[in-house]
Amino acid sequence: MTIGIVDHELPDDTHNLYDVTFYDLSVRTLLTSSPPMAASWLSSRGSQALLVGLDVEWRPNFTRDSDNPVAILQLSVGLHCLIFQLLHAPEIPPTLADFLRDPRHVFVGVGIDEDVEKLLCDYGLNVGNTVDLRALAARELGREELGRAGLKTLAKEVLGREIEKPKRVSKSRWDNPWLTSVQVQYACLDAFVSLRIGEALNAAGGARPTARPDEGSSMAESSNPTNGAAQDTNNQRLTNLLLNGVNYLPWSLAVTTALGERSRLGHVTGRTQAPATTDPNFDKWQANDHNVMSWIFNSMEPQIYEIFAYMDTAKNLWDSLYEMYGQANNASRVFKLQQGLVSSKQGMNQSFIEHLSKMKKLWEELRQYRPITPNVRDYIQREEQDRIFQLLASLKPEFEETKRDILMRPKLPSFNTVCSIIQNEETRKRFMVANSKVKAFVDSPENLAYYTMSNFKQSDASSRWAKEKGKKPIRSYCDHCNRDGHSRERCWVLNPQLRPVWQR
Numbered sequence: 001m002t003i004g005i006v007d008h009e010l011p012d013d014t015h016n017l018y019d020v021t022f023y024d025l026s027v028r029t030l031l032t033s034s035p036p037m038a039a040s041w042l043s044s045r046g047s048q049a050l051l052v053g054l055d056v057e058w059r060p061n062f063t064r065d066s067d068n069p070v071a072i073l074q075l076s077v078g079l080h081c082l083i084f085q086l087l088h089a090p091e092i093p094p095t096l097a098d099f100l101r102d103p104r105h106v107f108v109g110v111g112i113d114e115d116v117e118k119l120l121c122d123y124g125l126n127v128g129n130t131v132d133l134r135a136l137a138a139r140e141l142g143r144e145e146l147g148r149a150g151l152k153t154l155a156k157e158v159l160g161r162e163i164e165k166p167k168r169v170s171k172s173r174w175d176n177p178w179l180t181s182v183q184v185q186y187a188c189l190d191a192f193v194s195l196r197i198g199e200a201l202n203a204a205g206g207a208r209p210t211a212r213p214d215e216g217s218s219m220a221e222s223s224n225p226t227n228g229a230a231q232d233t234n235n236q237r238l239t240n241l242l243l244n245g246v247n248y249l250p251w252s253l254a255v256t257t258a259l260g261e262r263s264r265l266g267h268v269t270g271r272t273q274a275p276a277t278t279d280p281n282f283d284k285w286q287a288n289d290h291n292v293m294s295w296i297f298n299s300m301e302p303q304i305y306e307i308f309a310y311m312d313t314a315k316n317l318w319d320s321l322y323e324m325y326g327q328a329n330n331a332s333r334v335f336k337l338q339q340g341l342v343s344s345k346q347g348m349n350q351s352f353i354e355h356l357s358k359m360k361k362l363w364e365e366l367r368q369y370r371p372i373t374p375n376v377r378d379y380i381q382r383e384e385q386d387r388i389f390q391l392l393a394s395l396k397p398e399f400e401e402t403k404r405d406i407l408m409r410p411k412l413p414s415f416n417t418v419c420s421i422i423q424n425e426e427t428r429k430r431f432m433v434a435n436s437k438v439k440a441f442v443d444s445p446e447n448l449a450y451y452t453m454s455n456f457k458q459s460d461a462s463s464r465w466a467k468e469k470g471k472k473p474i475r476s477y478c479d480h481c482n483r484d485g486h487s488r489e490r491c492w493v494l495n496p497q498l499r500p501v502w503q504r
Contacts, residue, residue, distance in 0.1 A: 003163070004020075005184065014033055014034040014037065014364070015030060017031075017260050022193070027079050028081070029188045031085070033084075035090065035092070036241045037257055039095040039239070040240065042082070044258060045080075045099075052108070052195065054073075054074065054116075054194070056070045056115045057072050057187055057190075058174055059175040060171045068175065070122050072086060072187060073086055083184065086123060090357065090362075090363065092124075092125065093240075100128065101128045105128065107131070112130045112133075116130055133154055135147055136201050137157070137201060141157070151163070152165045154197050158201060165186075166186075236298065238259065244304065249369060259292065264292050267314040268317075274313070293313070332408055337366045338366070339389075370382060388412065388418050391419075391422075395422070406418055
């Protein structure tokens with residue numbers, strides 16, 4: 001197959017992996033709208049100076065008055081390509097801005113000056129060193145007509161390779177959040193072929209070669225888990241989003257994407273099994289496995305690392321992380337995100353772009369916890385969860401502790417169970433309030449003094465009357481209820497109106 005594409009169909013709606021074939025080469029391509037994913041890809045390129053193929057795509061302007069913004073940015077380094085959906089990203093990662101303006105890197109493309117100007121106007125992204133391949137080819141090959149050539153012509157004249165540039169793809173909807181495989185292949189080759197032409201024309205001035213695997217190696221060799229252990233360093237992070245114990249979901253997505261992009265995902269999924277210790281490839285497998293563990297450890301907060309520092313394999317480490325953090329109920333975070341979206345207001349001194357960026361960030365995180373799914377049961381469950389969240393958000397402040405208890409449970413209760421919990425809590429609070437009123441009445445100094453003096457006066461009068469008669473004090477007796485302490489006339493059973501109000 002001369003030119004083709006393989007879709008890895010990752011189960012996520014913010015990123016996907018592809019292998020784009022260009023003759024005897026295969027380009028690992030990451031398509032994403034997630035800033036952490038893009039930042040992870042850029043960080044994994046290392047800190048050395050690079051030659052980078054650059055291209056952008058946007059929705060065609062069919063009228064003179066329209067000026068659609070850049071939809072995607074393509075960057076190609078070695079046998080890797082990033083397609084970042086700028087238009088659908090909640091924010092521009094600082095790592096990307098730093099990468100583009102880094103004076104050590106040289107960015108090459110056809111008509112690159114126009115692309116760079118549009119990036120600056122649409123997103124404020126400044127690109128440092130650029131080289132237009134048309135002018136370079138005309139100068140290096142001594143052919144003036146190449147100064148007006150397109151990528152298709154340059155690929156044929158410089159590389160001796162044929163590529164297709166169909167207008168049905170070049171003029172397609174690049175602003176669509178779901179790009180087709182044909183669009184991904186087209187976008188990848190624009191950046192990758194630009195890079196190859198730049199390398200052939202020595203666009204970097206021979207300062208350094210672009211770090212990449214041996215171009216003559218087959219795809220099977222480059223993905224062999226026992227190859228290239230010495231090429232990978234173990235002091236790198238897989239993502240700038242560090243695991244802190246409450247962000248497992250977005251963190252794990254970033255890590256699995258980075259591992260897949262490096263052909264090391266099998267070490268955590270178990271697909272790459274350890275050979276026998278007597279196998280000659282065991283040492284290489286173990287070196288790769290330890291490399292993966294180091295990358296994961298470097299992508300954690302220190303306090304998390306200390307818990308898992310003694311794991312023996314990447315698979316055991318990954319399973320332990322999932323067991324501790326991956327099975328947690330995310331209802332509390334989803335509830336807070338939805339509350340944030342509902343209550344979010346544009347500030348008096350906040351521009352619309354700043355406000356929109358804040359909203360997009362919340363939408364993006366919410367989508368991480370609630371990816372698009374064709375499963376009807378999932379939608380029914382989410383609908384019930386939304387009713388629960390709306391109900392909890394509407395409760396009075398006195399139920400704050402109850403809300404927290406419901407949201408922090410390992411599994412979010414059903415809607416009916418939540419209603420029952422709230423009803424029981426309200427009943428308990430009413431009972432407590434009633435008891436507190438009774439206690440307050442009894443403990444009131446005025447009431448206590450009244451009953452004390454009343455009883456004292458009655459007892460004192462009875463004693464004085466008895467002394468005057470020369471007899472012992474007479475103790476009251478009720479012949480109705482057969483009890484001492486009160487007479488028939490003062491009996492509460494016969495005279496309920498005499499009972500204190502708080503005891504009726």
